[in-house]
Each structure stands twice: as C-alpha cells, then as structure tokens.
Amino acid sequence: MPLDKIASVLNEGNCFLLTTHSDPDADGIGSMLALGKALLEAEKNVILLTQKPVFAPFNLLKDANRIVQKFDYEMDFDAVVVLDCAGMARLGEHRIFLEGRKPLINIDHHETNDFFGDLNLVDINSSSTGELVFELIKVAGLPMGHHVAENIFIAIQNDTGSFRYENTTSTSLRISAEMMEYGVKPWEVSRRVMDGYSLSRLRLLEMSLGTIEFHHEGKIAMMTISLEMFEKAQAHREDCEGFIDYPRFTWGVEIAVLIRQIDENDYKFSLRSNKKVNVATLASCFGGGGHARAAGYECHGAIGALKQDFLAEAIRFF
C-alpha cells in the first residue's frame, strides 16, 4: 500500500522537501503547510517550497511565513514530497532541481495525474489533497494540532467550494468536523482566507463581469481578463480566484471558461463544468488536464483564434 510505504519513509527519514504546483491554490498550499507542520512537530527538518512568493489571502494561512522560493541545491533529502500536482511539468522552474531525486513522493487527486513519483498516493475520488494528507498524518502517527487541522480544513473547504461541489463526500465532512475539534472555526477561517476580499479584487470583478460572453445557445460562458485589467484594478493574479463561478452558476450554462492573459500572447484557460462534460478530457485536447469538473490549459497565440479553437473543440462534447 503506497499510504503505508509513504508513512514509513516519513517516519524513518529526517529531512524533507515539500512542494506544490505553480500558481498554487488553497489545497496545494494548505496540504503542504499541514504536512510540513506535522513533520516539524515530529522534530524533522522540512523545507516548504513554492515557485513564487505567496500573496494574500494564502499568506494568511498558518505558518505560511515558512514558505521559501530557493533552497540549497546540494542538499540531500530523505524524500521530496510533491502535493496536489498532476505532473512534473506543473512544478515550473524548480522541476530540474527536483527531478531524479529519490524517493519522489506524489500525493494528489487529479484525474490526469501521471504517477511521476517513486511512491504515488493518488486517489481521484478524494475531494482534495488535504484529505489524503489527513489520512497520511493519521497512518504515520504524526502530531495533529490546531495549525495542521486548520490547513487541512482550508484545503478541503477550497476544493469542495465550501462543501457545495459534487466531490463533497461524507468523508470530507467527517474529516472537517474532526478538524473543528482541534479548534478550527469555519466562520473565522472563511472570513480570513476565503472571503477577505480586497478592494482591488472587487474592481477586477466589476470589469471581468462585463466581459462575459455566451456561446452554443448559452451552454458555454466565457470570461476574459486581460493584463490591462489587472493593472487598472491593481490586482494580483490570485485576485480572480473564484470568478469563474459567476458564469458557471448561471442558469443553462454547462461549461464555464475563465481566460486569463499571462503575457502578450499567452493565456491560461480555466474550465469548469456542471453536470455532463468532462473538462479534463477537453483540456487534454490542448495539452492541459485536471478533474472532470475543473481543469485547465495554457496556450499561445491571438486571443480571437484561441477562443475559436476552444469553441470548435468544446462543442463536440455536447
């Protein structure tokens, strides 16, 4: 069982590097912080690595100040643990320094995970990586405390859309309830991390809502956010987190798309579906991946042509 093997690697080792995908969400960061804190409490040495510094609201997660963007490449680790990451390509620039390190541990719940690790704890039926980290901490007998519990709670809350999405199971709710017994207050966490919106975010939302366009008899809704809009609103890339839910939860919409400009001719397409379309398969037509209801890909070209390419493919999924 990968779970038992990973638990013994963590128990026997002393020095670990933990990381998550680039452009991380609260599941990636929360899972990394939770496992990191549990290992620290067990008196292990831990490096928590992200490609870029974490911005609000993720810098408000407990122990987020321990996250670094550089490490001593000569350093040896008893294991490198990659969390919430479907493939090594999603590690960005750190990939070359982490590839080939042994053992590489892959803990994830993405449908498109390619089992890149030496040990793979991959469960696509798990709501979040946070849930898998909870199981691992239990099996390994690592210490659980308020900080660990809060980050697991946030990871699950994030990926289940605050317990509203299809992936919410009795297990997700049971684990979350158990986390509350360590002192986690859902209202306080939501206020601080989920709903603590900045004025910039509100300005960006105002502009983004104006870009929504409907296609295929209202079954496909697209929102586009340009670099210029980010600049005008003085917003960070993280500020558009959750915007896709506005077109997504409009009556009649099956696929919602959020197109975010990354560079002059570079775009990130984030896809969501409601009932029927497997957007992980749709995203994989463009070299991306994800889950059945949430996926994405990056692409290069003129925005008009990229939208047309997407629509031509998406329509085939109905």
Ligand SMILES: [Mn+2]
């Ligand atoms: Mn996740």
